[in-house]
Amino acid sequence: MKFSLFYEMQISHPTRPSETQLFHDCVTQVELADQLGYHCIWEVEHHGLFEYSHSSAPEVFLSFVAARTKNVRVGHGITLTPHRYNHPIRIAERIATLDILSGGRVNWGSGKSSSLTEQLAFENDVSQLHAQWLEALDMIPRMWQQDVFQYKGTFFDVPPIQVIPKPVQQPHPPIFAACSKPESAVAVGQLGIGALNFAIGNDDYLGRKVDDYRAAVRDANPAIYQKNDHFACTPVTLCLPDDRKACRYGMRGALFFAEALGTYYFSGKRPIGPLEEINREFMRDDDLDDAMAFRGADDAPAMNIIGDPAHCREIVSRFERAGVDEIICVMQTGTVPHELVMESLRTFGEQVIPHFSTDTTMERRAADPG
Amino acid sequence: MPEPRRVAVTGAAGRLGRVMLDRLVLAPEIDRVVALDLRPPAASHAKVESVIADVRDPEVGRHFAGCDSLIHLAFVVERGSRDPRRTDSINVGGTENALRAAIDAGVDTIVHASSVAAYGFHPENQSGPLTEDAPIRGNEDFYYARTKAATDRWVTELGAAHPDVAVSLLRPSIFLGPRGNGRLRPFHGRLFPYVTGGSDPPTHVTHEDDVAEAFYLALSQRARGAFNIATGDPLPVSAWAENMGMRPMPIPAGALSLAELAYRARLIDVSPEWLRVGRRYPIVVSSARARRQLRWHPRYPTTGAVLRALAGRPHAAASRGTKILFGTLATITRVRGSLPVDERARQELRAFGGSANLMFTGAHPSEWHVRFSGGRVGVYRGIDPSARSTTSMKEEVFFRLLDGELSYAHANMTGKIRHHGEGNMSMIVGAIVGGFRQAASAEGRAAAPARVWGRLVMRNGPERSTSR
Numbered sequence: 022m023k024f025s026l027f028y029e030m031q032i033s034h035p036t037r038p039s040e041t042q043l044f045h046d047c048v049t050q051v052e053l054a055d056q057l058g059y060h061c062i063w064e065v066e067h068h069g070l071f072e073y074s075h076s077s078a079p080e081v082f083l084s085f086v087a088a089r090t091k092n093v094r095v096g097h098g099i100t101l102t103p104h105r106y107n108h109p110i111r112i113a114e115r116i117a118t119l120d121i122l123s124g125g126r127v128n129w130g131s132g133k134s135s136s137l138t139e140q141l142a143f144e145n146d147v148s149q150l151h152a153q154w155l156e157a158l159d160m161i162p163r164m165w166q167q168d169v170f171q172y173k174g175t176f177f178d179v180p181p182i183q184v185i186p187k188p189v190q191q192p193h194p195p196i197f198a199a200c201s202k203p204e205s206a207v208a209v210g211q212l213g214i215g216a217l218n219f220a221i222g223n224d225d226y227l228g229r230k231v232d233d234y235r236a237a238v239r240d241a242n243p244a245i246y247q248k249n250d251h252f253a254c255t256p257v258t259l260c261l262p263d264d265r266k267a268c269r270y271g272m273r274g275a276l277f278f279a280e281a282l283g284t285y286y287f288s289g290k291r292p293i294g295p296l297e298e299i300n301r302e303f304m305r306d307d308d309l310d311d312a313m314a315f316r317g318a319d320d321a322p323a324m325n326i327i328g329d330p331a332h333c334r335e336i337v338s339r340f341e342r343a344g345v346d347e348i349i350c351v352m353q354t355g356t357v358p359h360e361l362v363m364e365s366l367r368t369f370g371e372q373v374i375p376h377f378s379t380d381t382t383m384e385r386r387a388a389d390p391g
Numbered sequence: 392m393p394e395p396r397r398v399a400v401t402g403a404a405g406r407l408g409r410v411m412l413d414r415l416v417l418a419p420e421i422d423r424v425v426a427l428d429l430r431p432p433a434a435s436h437a438k439v440e441s442v443i444a445d446v447r448d449p450e451v452g453r454h455f456a457g458c459d460s461l462i463h464l465a466f467v468v469e470r471g472s473r474d475p476r477r478t479d480s481i482n483v484g485g486t487e488n489a490l491r492a493a494i495d496a497g498v499d500t501i502v503h504a505s506s507v508a509a510y511g512f513h514p515e516n517q518s519g520p521l522t523e524d525a526p527i528r529g530n531e532d533f534y535y536a537r538t539k540a541a542t543d544r545w546v547t548e549l550g551a552a553h554p555d556v557a558v559s560l561l562r563p564s565i566f567l568g569p570r571g572n573g574r575l576r577p578f579h580g581r582l583f584p585y586v587t588g589g590s591d592p593p594t595h596v597t598h599e600d601d602v603a604e605a606f607y608l609a610l611s612q613r614a615r616g617a618f619n620i621a622t623g624d625p626l627p628v629s630a631w632a633e634n635m636g637m638r639p640m641p642i643p644a645g646a647l648s649l650a651e652l653a654y655r656a657r658l659i660d661v662s663p664e665w666l667r668v669g670r671r672y673p674i675v676v677s678s679a680r681a682r683r684q685l686r687w688h689p690r691y692p693t694t695g696a697v698l699r700a701l702a703g704r705p706h707a708a709a710s711r712g713t714k715i716l717f718g719t720l721a722t723i724t725r726v727r728g729s730l731p732v733d734e735r736a737r738q739e740l741r742a743f744g745g746s747a748n749l750m751f752t753g754a755h756p757s758e759w760h761v762r763f764s765g766g767r768v769g770v771y772r773g774i775d776p777s778a779r780s781t782t783s784m785k786e787e788v789f790f791r792l793l794d795g796e797l798s799y800a801h802a803n804m805t806g807k808i809r810h811h812g813e814g815n816m817s818m819i820v821g822a823i824v825g826g827f828r829q830a831a832s833a834e835g836r837a838a839a840p841a842r843v844w845g846r847l848v849m850r851n852g853p854e855r856s857t858s859r
Contacts, residue, residue, distance in 0.1 A: 315806030
């Protein structure tokens with residue numbers, strides 16, 4: 022099992038100064054994570070999702086992070102590949118540059134965006150996003166490997182060009198894609214790339230999803246890039262020595278995360294201004310009692326890793342039993358103070374991660390030539 | 392124990408004022424209420440100091456000395472067209488004068504009584520419930536809506552200009568109740584009169600106690616900004632009679648001109664504009680912001696519940712709401728073969744197959760399953776052993792979710808909802824709830840089941856199924 026961090030760059034009721042502080046705090050957190058041996062910093066790309074995600078230029082943040090760290094990998098989780106967001110050539114160039122400067126530490130996830138806010142802001146034809154994602158996925162690995170790139174597809178007709186520079190990881194940085202529904206996990210498996218699973222479900226359901234993905238990826242035979250058999254989940258995480266304190270802050274953060282996400286993704290709206298109907302308050306004591314007790318219930322879904330180290334280890338082992346390769350902890354949520362994220366990084370890094378073995382995968386080998 | 396509060400209330404002898412005073416004296420942190428009105432007070436209480444005062448009085452501020460809060464209710468509601476100049480001087484001039492005086496006197500909290508009428512009766516309102524950010528444009532031809540809108544805008548600006556004062560605007564719907572509103576008396580007869588020939592728009596009725604509670608919550612939390620205060624599930628006036636166990640007595644629209652004459656002859660005291668409200672466009676609002684931010688949980692959550700309570704008729708379905716709701720859906724499914732959904736919903740539902748079980752626990756347990764197949768959806772009695780998921784919860788939890796008081800994520804995290812089986816099928820409950828609350832505006836494929844459910848639940852909810 023690998024342990025990574027996931028950054029939406031959330032902030033509840035931002036002001037200009039608090040937004041600035043958020044970015045500097047995240048860098049401080051990532052520096053600590055590097056020292057503690059976390060595997061990868063995954064950074065999202067979202068546009069205009071006020072409060073939910075202020076990470077609109079992940080390539081800038083990740084370059085900065087790469088310069089400030091030694092070992093931790095830097096991952097795009099994910100780059101929006103439809104070309105109204107990012108032209109495929111620009112993506113290939115940026116990823117290769119980051120790969121050189123970071124010393125081969127890049128993980129590259131791709132996706133198409135599913136919130137109306139960003140889809141419409143960039144004037145996308147929503148019905149074409151899936152096809153545009155697939156075409157970019159077909160183009161970018163070629164650009165990394167071919168001295169002269171030339172392409173004729175549905176959306177692009179690129180005359181011969183030398184896309185430079187080339188990445189240092191061979192044959193290229195490991196490729197991932199976002200998925201949440203079981204069908205899309207299978208689809209990602211069929212493409213032969215790593216799965217970044219952003220959904221929740223109970224253990225059986227998750228286990229079956231992983232199995233279906235594995236079956237699909239086993240039979241996949243991608244022609245233009247290297248297969249990446251890897252399944253990652255993104256639970257909200259807060260690990261503190263005091264179980265109740267962890268839950269008080271962690272559950273509040275998880276609610277903010279879930280409800281802000283729901284507002285942008287499931288309400289059918291494009292909210293402007295501070296999100297309404299979002300839980301920013303602590304749970305009432307009796308609800309908190311229920312939520313804490315429910316973590317251990319047989320039918321509780323493996324969703325949030327919140328509590329003291331013992332509770333966190335228990336939940337992590339459920340992900341492990343389901344066959345998950347990587348847990349990408351969402352520690353930074355809109356309502357969790359920076360100091361607690363730091364304490365959680367340390368507690369989780371020192372008292373949870375060492376209890377699980379970190380196996381070798383293709384991605385590691387790719388990162389470590391020789 | 393927080394600092395004792397001193398609250399001034401204008402319009403204290405009015406309909407809401409009387410109920411407001413009863414609520415304020417119950418609050419332990421409030422040690423004094425200064426009750427201002429042109430008329431003598433309806434009742435007395437040790438905490439209440441009543442003063443005969445006029446909100447137009449340039450010196451009105453002397454009554455606010457030592458008060459830290461103001462609840463401003465003084466407003467001409469019913470006889471406004473009799474003397475338009477006086478109406479404007481009280482409603483607009485009086486509001487500005489009283490609120491400025493209160494700020495000069497150093498209050499830190501102001502709760503202003505606006506109204507849903509401030510939005511105005513407009514054709515655009517038909518596209519869905521209005522939230523607090525909807526434009527304020529009371530109709531020029533109805534003094535009440537016009538003056539409520541004018542003061543609403545003015546008070547909003549006042550709040551922006553005085554960030555140190557917590558200024559909130561509450562926009563209640565029509566409210567009724569035994570204490571404040573004498574107009575309930577005709578409701579105790581066997582016939583309920585209403586004017587026919589209009590559009591018969593859905594109309595919110597909120598209980599006076601719940602409105603007073605909202606004002607108290609805004610005061611005690613020092614809330615800021617606007618809040619709609621209205622029940623869910625507004626009913627057309629033509630449907631009120633049944634909820635009150637009365638027979639509807641339609642009055643032809645032509646009779647309105649008689650009312651006009653009677654008003655002019657001072658035989659009746661309600662401006663005929665009010666009778667014409669039933670012929671205007673609807674004002675249907677969402678009170679989600681008050682529920683969430685003020686934690687306003689009305690004791691009578693729907694218009695039907697208010698009317699039944701006033702008529703002394705408890706809700707027959709109150710204790711077995713899910714049985715009624717899902718029983719109705721199951722009956723429709725049995726009779727028609729599936730639930731009615733429109734073509735667009737059918738297209739969206741094509742992607743879903745299989746069934747999901749729903750179990751309600753509690754005093755009246757019931758079990759159902761929802762089956763999706765080829766764009767059709769139906770509700771069936773009992774558990775389907777081959778279902779892709781089973782979701783169980785207490786009946787009460789289901790209604791709290793529908794009410795918006797409890798969020799789906801919260802219920803999930805605290806174990807109030809239990810899922811077995813496939814995660815995405817069990818999400819159907821989230822879809823039902825989300826759909827109920829957002830049916831009007833949802834877009835996109837992910838929201839398809841929510842939309843469909845929303846339409847179904849809204850059309851066949853427990854209120855309607857027992858009242859029709």
